[in-house]
Amino acid sequence: MSYPTRTRLLTAAIGAAALLSAVGCAADESNRSSDSTSSQHAAESHSVTSSAAAAAQRDDFDQADVTFLAGMYPHHxxxxxxxxxxxxxxQxxxxxxxxxxxxxxxxxxxxxxxxxxxxxxxPAPTTAMSAMDGHAGMMSNQQMTDLAAASGSTFDTMFLTMMIAHHQGAVEMANAELAEGRNPDTKQLAEQIITAQQSEIDLMNTLLAGS
Structure with missing residues (x-):
């Protein structure tokens, strides 16, 4: 074999080796990227699962707490x-x-x-009120429609009368929570509602008497 021929063959072999090396590096990099992405997804999944598990393991509440909160949300x-x-x-x-x-x-x-x-x-609370019509001072759809259609002194009287009943219902619900609930944060909220809304009931009674 002549010298030029050997040179050409050697050059071709070196080029092929370099190409295979580049392909191998690219594959390794792709695998590392894939592994990194998989690890990230696994970590995120673990975090979500851990959060859900923590919530499921919480035991400082009872059904009375849940009932109070789920009912007070649409009430508010x-x-x-x-x-x-x-x-x-x-005016x-x-x-x-x-x-x-x-x-x-x-x-x-x-x-x-x-x-x-x-x-x-x-589950997340809902503002759906139909199930609570007539319960704990809740107004019916018709009462809300009538209130929205009123104005002036007629509206004032309707609003005060309805809101007094509404607040009294909230106080009733909060007292039930204090008697039957377990969660300290929920009971504190119930106390806060009683204090604020009883004060507003007293004010609205005064306003209603003067209207």
Whole structure:
């Protein structure tokens, strides 16, 4: 074999070896990337599973806590809906101020209720109110429609009368929680509701007497 021929063969062999090496490195890099992605997904899955397990293992609550929270969420939602009707229908500054206070107090409590239920491993609360019509001071759909259609002093009287009954229902629910519940955070919320809403009941009775 001539020298030029041997040189060409040697050059070709070196080139082939380099190509195989590059392909091998690319495959290794792909495998490492795949392994890294799989590890990341596994870690995320483990984190989610661990969080769910922690919620399932929590035992500092009972059914009374769950019932109270699941019922108070739509109860609060209706109170907020009633308060939102006030600015366009009432000219009474004290009633307008009361409505603002109700919104500012009860919307954050709804967020707290949702967080507590989640920590208990319970489904997210719903604002569906039909199942609670006539229960614990809840207004029916017809009552809400009538309230929305009123204005002026007629609205003021309806709003105060309905909200007093609504608050009394909330206080009743909160007292049941204090008697039967176990969770300290839920019981603290119940105490907070009793204090705030009983004070507002007293104010609304005063406003109603003067209307």
């Amino acid at each position: 939602a209706q109170a907020v809906a009633m308060a939102e009707l006030v600015p366009e229908r009432s 009474n500054p004290r009633i307008r101020e009361l409505a603002t206070s109700i919104e500012q107090a009860q919307q954050p409590e709804m967020d707290q209720i949702a967080a507590l239920l989640q920590s208990f491993g319970q």
